[in-house]
Amino acid sequence: MPNIHTVFVYGTLRQGQPNRCVMEPHLVRELGEGQIRGAMYDLGPFPAVTLEEDGVVAGEWVMVKDKGLARLDRLESYPSFYDRAIVSDTANGLRGWVYCMARRKVDGYERVESGDWVAYQANRLVARR
Incomplete structure (x- = not known):
C-alpha cells in the first residue's frame, strides 16, 4: 500500500493552474x-x-x-532547485510538505506582497491590457 503525503501547493500546482496535471493522476484528496x-x-x-x-x-x-510526491519532486527539481519542508497551516492546523527556497536564492526577485499567486497573476494580466 502506498504512503499518502499531505502537500501545500501555492503556485502553478493550484486548481486551474498549468502544472496541476502533474499530480492529478496520483491525487488522493483535495483538503x-x-x-x-x-x-x-x-x-x-x-x-x-x-x-x-x-x-x-x-x-x-x-x-x-x-x-505523486515523486512527480512533484521532479517538477520542482528537488533538492537541487527547491527544498522541501514541513509546515503548518496558520488557520486550520493542517501540516505537510511545501516546496520552498532559501532566502538568498530569491534575492533580486519581486516579492508578491499578497502572497497569492493566482490573484497576482490575474492582476498582472489586467495591468497589461
Whole structure:
C-alpha cells in the first residue's frame, strides 16, 4: 500500500493552474484552501516561497500518493532547485510538505506582497491590457 503525503501547493500546482496535471493522476484528496507563514517571490513563470520571512502565503492542501510526491519532486527539481519542508497551516492546523527556497536564492526577485499567486497573476494580466 502506498504512503499518502499531505502537500501545500501555492503556485502553478493550484486548481486551474498549468502544472496541476502533474499530480492529478496520483491525487488522493483535495483538503481545501489554506495559508502558511512565509514570503512569496515572483520568479517569472512561477513563484517561490521562503519560510525565513514573515508574511502569509495562500494556497491549497492536497494529499498525494508516493508516485505523486515523486512527480512533484521532479517538477520542482528537488533538492537541487527547491527544498522541501514541513509546515503548518496558520488557520486550520493542517501540516505537510511545501516546496520552498532559501532566502538568498530569491534575492533580486519581486516579492508578491499578497502572497497569492493566482490573484497576482490575474492582476498582472489586467495591468497589461
